[in-house]
Amino acid sequence: MTHIRRMRCALRLALLAPAMLPVAGRDAFAQLKVVTSTTDLYDIARAVGGDKVRASHIGEGYEDPHFVQPKPSFILRLREADVWAYVGLDLEIGWMPLLLDGARNRKIAAGATGHVNVSTVIPVMDANQAVDRSQGDVHPLGNPHYWLDPSNARKIAELFRDRFSELDPGNAATYRSNATAWEGRLTAAEQGWAADLASLKGKPIVAWHTSWRYFAAYTGLRIVGFMEPKPGVPPSPAHLAGLVATMKQAGAKVIIMEPFYDRRTADKVARETGARVLVLPPSVGGAKGLDDYVTVMRNAVTTVAAAIR
Ligand SMILES: [Zn+2]
Numbered sequence: 624m625t626h627i628r629r630m631r632c633a634l635r636l637a638l639l640a641p642a643m644l645p646v647a648g649r650d651a652f653a654q655l656k657v658v659t660s661t662t663d664l665y666d667i668a669r670a671v672g673g674d675k676v677r678a679s680h681i682g683e684g685y686e687d688p689h690f691v692q693p694k695p696s697f698i699l700r701l702r703e704a705d706v707w708a709y710v711g712l713d714l715e716i717g718w719m720p721l722l723l724d725g726a727r728n729r730k731i732a733a734g735a736t737g738h739v740n741v742s743t744v745i746p747v748m749d750a751n752q753a754v755d756r757s758q759g760d761v762h763p764l765g766n767p768h769y770w771l772d773p774s775n776a777r778k779i780a781e782l783f784r785d786r787f788s789e790l791d792p793g794n795a796a797t798y799r800s801n802a803t804a805w806e807g808r809l810t811a812a813e814q815g816w817a818a819d820l821a822s823l824k825g826k827p828i829v830a831w832h833t834s835w836r837y838f839a840a841y842t843g844l845r846i847v848g849f850m851e852p853k854p855g856v857p858p859s860p861a862h863l864a865g866l867v868a869t870m871k872q873a874g875a876k877v878i879i880m881e882p883f884y885d886r887r888t889a890d891k892v893a894r895e896t897g898a899r900v901l902v903l904p905p906s907v908g909g910a911k912g913l914d915d916y917v918t919v920m921r922n923a924v925t926t927v928a929a930a931i932r
Pocket of ligand 1: 689833
């Protein structure tokens with residue numbers, strides 16, 4: 624091999640190295656670029672990543688997560704990403720394949736360490752049910768709203784800690800301490816709302832969407848009925864008549880719903896049953912002031928507790 628050929632060869636290897644060896648070739652000062660589908664995953668990713676990651680999200684907290692319309696510009700964001708983290712269970716099925724195909728980024732392609740289907744570490748509710756997608760059910764693989772239970776949020780933080788550490792081992796100690804600190808903040812916040820939480824146990828309520836099943840598992844609230852006959856299917860008059868009867872029988876005094884559903888229909892049921900409608904943003908950025916996960920959960924717990932007491 625001539626001297627020049629050796630140099631060319633070395634140069635080519637050097638050019639290829641960052642792409643071929645993302646871990647060993649990583650600049651210690653470069654931040655991991657993390658893109659998430661939802662604001663809740665984004666908030667937990669930035670808590671665990673701290674200044675070692677640059678995080679962004681595709682959906683907004685005030686949008687129905689089932690009907691996110693991503694901008695084409697997100698293809699460019701995904702093209703440069705080191706990590707793509709999403710809820711899974713087909714929540715992003717309407718747009719994710721298109722964006723990932725467009726991004727052509729093997730670091731975040733299915734099977735890569737940077738491809739993080741968060742649902743894989745979660746005990747998913749309503750899975751293995753015979754669901755007919757043609758009937759409009761938007762939870763064909765199980766209930767994807769698992770972040771509404773803090774025990775699942777902890778699992779999300781630990782998954783991010785592990786994946787970020789795998790991709791960026793030089794900062795593993797930081798990811799570990801950030802995750803521990805975040806879980807500590809969550810635990811401290813939970814102590815602050817413990818009395819409210821205790822007051823919710825066993826109380827009958829109605830929810831619009833089955834998203835609140837995880838919240839009910841956390842709080843001990845007893846959901847006696849849903850405004851939707853199936854997840855994603857708007858209520859019919861017959862369904863609502865049955866729900867009114869159930870609410871009266873069970874003594875349910877509260878209807879909880881996300882801001883993006885039809886408030887007037889909930890108000891109508893509330894008038895017929897003497898119940899109150901509570902609009903609870905389920906995500907970070909879902910309303911003014913709900914700027915992080917802990918605040919979203921505190922708002923949900925304390926709002927329902929104040930109404931039920
Ligand atoms: Zn849903």
